[in-house]
Amino acid sequence: MFYREAGDFKTSYAEDTQTFPIRFDRYRYFAVLAVAFLVVPFVINDYWLNAVFLPFLIYSIAAIGLNILVGYCGQVSLGTGGFMAVGAYACYKLMTAFPDVNIFFHVIIAGGVTAAVGTLFGLPSLRIKGFYLAVATLAAQFFLVWLFNRVPWFYNYSASGQINAPERTIFGIPVTGAETAPWATYLLCLVFLTASALIARNLTRGMAGRKWMAIRDMDIAAEIIGVNPLRAKLSAFAVSSFFVGIAGALFFAVYLGAVEVGEVFGINKSFLVLFMVIIGGLGSIFGSFAGAAFLVLLPVLLKNLLVGGLGWPTDLAAHLEFIIVGGLIVTFLVAEPHGLAQLWRVAKEKLRLWPFPH
Amino acid sequence: MKLKLATATAAAILAAAPAMADLVFPDLSYRTGPYAANGIPFSDGYQDYLTLLNERDGGIGGEKITINECETGYNTEKGVECYESTKGEGSLVYQPLSTGITYQLIPKVSADGIPMHTMGYGRTSAKNGRVFKWVFNYPANYWDGASHAVTHILNENDGDISDKTIALVYHNSAYGKEPIRTLEKLSEKHGYDLTLLPVDHPGQEQKSQWLQIRREKPDYVIMWGWGVMNQVAIQEAVNIRFPMENFIGIWWSGSENDVKPAGKAADGYKALTFHNLGSDYPVYDDIQEYVVDRGKAAGAGDQIGTVLYNRGMYAAMLATEAAKTAQEIHDTSAITAEQMRDGMENLEMTEEKMAAIGLPNFGPEFTVTCENHGGNGMGAVAQWDAEAEEWSLITDYFQSDQEILQPLIEEDSMQYAEENDIELRCDE
Numbered sequence: 032m033f034y035r036e037a038g039d040f041k042t043s044y045a046e047d048t049q050t051f052p053i054r055f056d057r058y059r060y061f062a063v064l065a066v067a068f069l070v071v072p073f074v075i076n077d078y079w080l081n082a083v084f085l086p087f088l089i090y091s092i093a094a095i096g097l098n099i100l101v102g103y104c105g106q107v108s109l110g111t112g113g114f115m116a117v118g119a120y121a122c123y124k125l126m127t128a129f130p131d132v133n134i135f136f137h138v139i140i141a142g143g144v145t146a147a148v149g150t151l152f153g154l155p156s157l158r159i160k161g162f163y164l165a166v167a168t169l170a171a172q173f174f175l176v177w178l179f180n181r182v183p184w185f186y187n188y189s190a191s192g193q194i195n196a197p198e199r200t201i202f203g204i205p206v207t208g209a210e211t212a213p214w215a216t217y218l219l220c221l222v223f224l225t226a227s228a229l230i231a232r233n234l235t236r237g238m239a240g241r242k243w244m245a246i247r248d249m250d251i252a253a254e255i256i257g258v259n260p261l262r263a264k265l266s267a268f269a270v271s272s273f274f275v276g277i278a279g280a281l282f283f284a285v286y287l288g289a290v291e292v293g294e295v296f297g298i299n300k301s302f303l304v305l306f307m308v309i310i311g312g313l314g315s316i317f318g319s320f321a322g323a324a325f326l327v328l329l330p331v332l333l334k335n336l337l338v339g340g341l342g343w344p345t346d347l348a349a350h351l352e353f354i355i356v357g358g359l360i361v362t363f364l365v366a367e368p369h370g371l372a373q374l375w376r377v378a379k380e381k382l383r384l385w386p387f388p389h
Numbered sequence: 390m391k392l393k394l395a396t397a398t399a400a401a402i403l404a405a406a407p408a409m410a411d412l413v414f415p416d417l418s419y420r421t422g423p424y425a426a427n428g429i430p431f432s433d434g435y436q437d438y439l440t441l442l443n444e445r446d447g448g449i450g451g452e453k454i455t456i457n458e459c460e461t462g463y464n465t466e467k468g469v470e471c472y473e474s475t476k477g478e479g480s481l482v483y484q485p486l487s488t489g490i491t492y493q494l495i496p497k498v499s500a501d502g503i504p505m506h507t508m509g510y511g512r513t514s515a516k517n518g519r520v521f522k523w524v525f526n527y528p529a530n531y532w533d534g535a536s537h538a539v540t541h542i543l544n545e546n547d548g549d550i551s552d553k554t555i556a557l558v559y560h561n562s563a564y565g566k567e568p569i570r571t572l573e574k575l576s577e578k579h580g581y582d583l584t585l586l587p588v589d590h591p592g593q594e595q596k597s598q599w600l601q602i603r604r605e606k607p608d609y610v611i612m613w614g615w616g617v618m619n620q621v622a623i624q625e626a627v628n629i630r631f632p633m634e635n636f637i638g639i640w641w642s643g644s645e646n647d648v649k650p651a652g653k654a655a656d657g658y659k660a661l662t663f664h665n666l667g668s669d670y671p672v673y674d675d676i677q678e679y680v681v682d683r684g685k686a687a688g689a690g691d692q693i694g695t696v697l698y699n700r701g702m703y704a705a706m707l708a709t710e711a712a713k714t715a716q717e718i719h720d721t722s723a724i725t726a727e728q729m730r731d732g733m734e735n736l737e738m739t740e741e742k743m744a745a746i747g748l749p750n751f752g753p754e755f756t757v758t759c760e761n762h763g764g765n766g767m768g769a770v771a772q773w774d775a776e777a778e779e780w781s782l783i784t785d786y787f788q789s790d791q792e793i794l795q796p797l798i799e800e801d802s803m804q805y806a807e808e809n810d811i812e813l814r815c816d817e
């Protein structure tokens with residue numbers, strides 16, 4: 032009824048190639064942005080922020096980053112946790128070394144540092160592929176965590192080996208440390224997420240993205256038509272690590288405030304983000320959001336339902352949570368191997384014709 | 390419409406239902422994951438004691454107690470979520486039983502004005518109440534523990550250990566790294582050699598560390614382990630035939646769950662403790678009568694009398710005694726978190742008090758003051774008897790080396806105060 036392109040005429044190339052060519056889609060997108068920027072900050076409280084929104088926003092950035100590498104360029108990576116740690120530690124070192132520089136720039140520079148490290152660990156991808164590459168990136172994961180545990184310089188020689196985010200402000204409003212207002216940290220992460228998603232979306236539908244997808248679909252054919260695999264693969268690693276690094280920096284500085292590298296950025300984190308990408312949908316920006324939402328919200332939802340709603344013992348609920356989340360993942364992937372994004376795509380196709388599908 | 394309904398329900402479920410109650414004691418427990426073996430008995434003891442007060446005395450000073458359990462899995466992210474979801478319900482005091490979560494919560498509780506009690510764990514320098522207004526770690530802390538272990542070794546060697554080597558096997562996290570500074574300082578003082586052997590989370594893989602111990606043959610091994618790491622370490626020590634009486638664990642590495650898997654060979658293993666052991670106390674009769682027999686025991690109810698159950702009960706006892714103190718100070722039974730803090734800061738544990746509770750001679754006597762949030766640093770050494778399957782104290786309570794510890798605590802807490810712009814208290 033509403034969701035169709037009939038009568039929606041385009042008169043220029045720019046209009047024709049925009050991200051949301053259908054008018055209804057476009058308005059929905061603006062509505063979501065408006066709610067996220069103009070409504071949520073006024074109603075958000077500490078619980079919603081820390082249990083739902085911050086993890087969702089930050090994991091979305093990480094999932095977008097990993098999706099570029101795995102979904103668009105086809106290079107399987109298990110090093111996400113390690114790269115997030117690079118972002119976190121880079122941010123920490125910058126925050127403590129240059130306290131006068133705005134945290135906003137620290138986060139971006141931390142992303143840049145991670146991009147450099149990611150490119151370095153992406154070098155093996157030029158020679159090895161598939162599972163073998165996954166194992167090589169696994170080495171990055173373990174090496175980086177070991178490094179941050181082993182070399183005291185990274186944690187400023189603190190006795191506990193932890194890094195703690197000191198208080199930093201943007202426009203005089205604290206965004207890290209203990210005295211933060213929920214809306215401030217929420218908006219900071221939302222700005223980063225929006226920017227990341229916009230950049231990622233436009234990269235992936237431009238020349239860079241087409242090169243990545245060519246490499247993903249068949250690297251030999253891509254090389255024959257003139258795609259330089261070295262630059263394509265390494266740029267995918269760099270851009271992906273950049274976003275992952277930003278996610279790591281925000282995860283440490285804004286969300287947790289104190290980080291112990293082995294626990295927070297361990298191999299589990301790598302798997303979690305990879306699952307988000309796979310469940311959400313490989314090669315889709317929307318899929319990154321959907322996957323992050325699924326894996327962040329579902330456990331909280333189940334916990335509140337089982338413990339808060341039904342009053343079951345917490346250990347039983349925690350175990351059931353594993354079973355239910357695991358079962359749902361399997362069911363989803365059997366029903367729709369291309370993830371939540373494909374479900375969304377199919378729903379939209381059907382809506383275009385609804386209510387007269389024939 | 391369906392989608393909207395589903396979203397609305399989901400939103401309603403996501404917003405945890407606030408249950409306003411009388412005296413709320415949140416219990417951030419972990420009954421799942423690699424640390425569950427140690428998390429379960431502690432939580433059971435904590436909850437059973439509170440249930441006992443509810444059933445026997447009708448709460449504290451006439452106010453019922455509500456226990457708010459939240460599963461953290463020893464995971465800091467879940468710990469933060471648990472804290473945020475329970476803090477709005479009038480929580481009086483947090484005891485996360487995790488050093489990692491403690492570090493996370495210190496700035497949060499300070500901003501929200503809710504006290505936190507980290508009994509024998511957490512950030513050691515929180516002992517300095519001038520800097521850490523909301524954090525307490527009485528009656529003993531990690532640096533006390535490190536000093537206790539070294540003092541015990543000193544006593545065994547007639548006061549001279551300059552030719553000895555000591556290895557520290559530790560959980561490679563903020564928790565395990567806590568004693569390193571202290572042990573290094575003590576090594577300067579007493580002249581022993583220190584070897585550091587980190588074990589990564591969760592600690593199931595320790596072959597290389599114990600191979601190194603076998604090769605280097607240190608005279609003593611001190612362990613800072615938790616969860617499955619303890620069991621593996623003790624088993625590995627047995628495998629390389631390390632003399633068990635020279636193997637000393639911190640108080641978190643000394644429960645039945647840790648030594649039993651190694652069977653008879655674990656006989657003679659030592660662990661520190663800051664409270665008494667066993668179930669030979671009048672309070673256990675009450676727990677049996679009011680809690681277990683009424684079917685209100687927490688968990689499976691099979692942990693009663695174990696070391697960590699006792700510790701959980703001790704934690705609950707200290708918390709409720711502080712609540713009683715707060716009720717006296719403020720002359721009201723429905724205390725707030727802020728008043729609870731005053732109660733904790735003015736807590737005085739005496740032998741008469743403990744005897745009246747039914748726990749005579751259970752822990753050391755101590756007094757909390759504005760400056761000292763950490764007690765006097767008393768501890769003792771316990772030894773495992775595999776034949777009788779029980780822990781028993783082999784020393785009296787003795788004090789840690791305050792001469793070494795006090796400057797360290799001062800230095801570390803002052804650094805924190807400087808980094809975070811904290812105004813020192815207790816000067817008026």
